[in-house]
Amino acid sequence: MSTSIPIRWIAARRATTVLRTFWIGLAFWAALSGAAANAAPERIVSLSLCTDQLLLTLAPRERITALTYLATRPDLSTLWQEAHGIPQVRGSAEEVLSLQPDLVLAGTFGARPTVRLLRQFGIPILTLPPAEDFASVREQIRQVAEAIGEPGRGAVALAALDQDLAQLAITPPRTGAFYRQSGYTSGSGTLADAIMQAASMANVAVAAGVRGSGYLPLERLLIERPDWLITSDYKRDVPTLGNRLLSHPALRGAAGGEFVLPGHLTSCGGGWNVRATRLLAALPPVR
Incomplete structure (x- = not known):
């Protein structure tokens, strides 16, 4: 005696399997996305002279994807020698997007159209205002170090700054x-x-x-x-x-x-x- 399986039951099982596969895939994608979000950025682009120098101070060179075209100007940048050999950008959204950055550093008053467009594409961006005093200098060092996943380098830079200030002669x-x-x-x-x-x-x-x-x-x-x-x-x-x-x-x-x-x-x-x-x-x- 043969037993026939209803077509509806087979279709329901297939639908359940497809749905289960979808949710498993979605959970896997979410886990990967969360891990990527928590990982230290590996392709960092700077869009301002000031973030150029903070990045050169705090980030390993191999993780700096590009700096501004001002970074190698000795009349503008204290770290112009360290910037040599790193690719440069002039700040257009097209050239930045082509570099596929996972973090962009910018000033609050520069490259605003580019920053707006990059945000629309979901690029993580940290913007920094001009430093007004040594307290804000410390805060920006801390912010950048945290954003790039280098709190240790940030602590070293802050300790050096505080020591140098403490040693100033009266x-x-x-x-x-x-x-x-x-x-x-x-x-x-x-x-x-x-x-x-x-x-x-x-x-x-x-x-x-x-x-x-x-x-x-x-x-x-x-x-x-x-x-x-x-x-x-x-x-x-x-x-x-x-x-x-x-x-x-x-x-x-x-x-x-x-x-x-x-x-x-x-x-x-x-x-x-x-x-x-x-x-x-x-x-x-x-x-």
């Missing part, structure tokens, strides 16, 4: 002002002001009410008469209208002395800021 109080093209200066809430404070140098731009990066009229500078006028070597010899002010005859008597500080030591936050602090701390009182 110097007599002096006054000074950062003065750049077209009369722009650095007031309160800027990394330059924090560097001056660490060097025991009072910022006359703060006394003049400047907040952030702002304009300090030559007339006000003549009134304040700081001990030191701190200028930058960045494009100093380029004949521009902005540079003409720096050669104004009245500027010669606006301060006790002028000190040309390498611009790359203050443009971004990092351990190199202590070098700028040491240079300013070594300047003697002149009045």
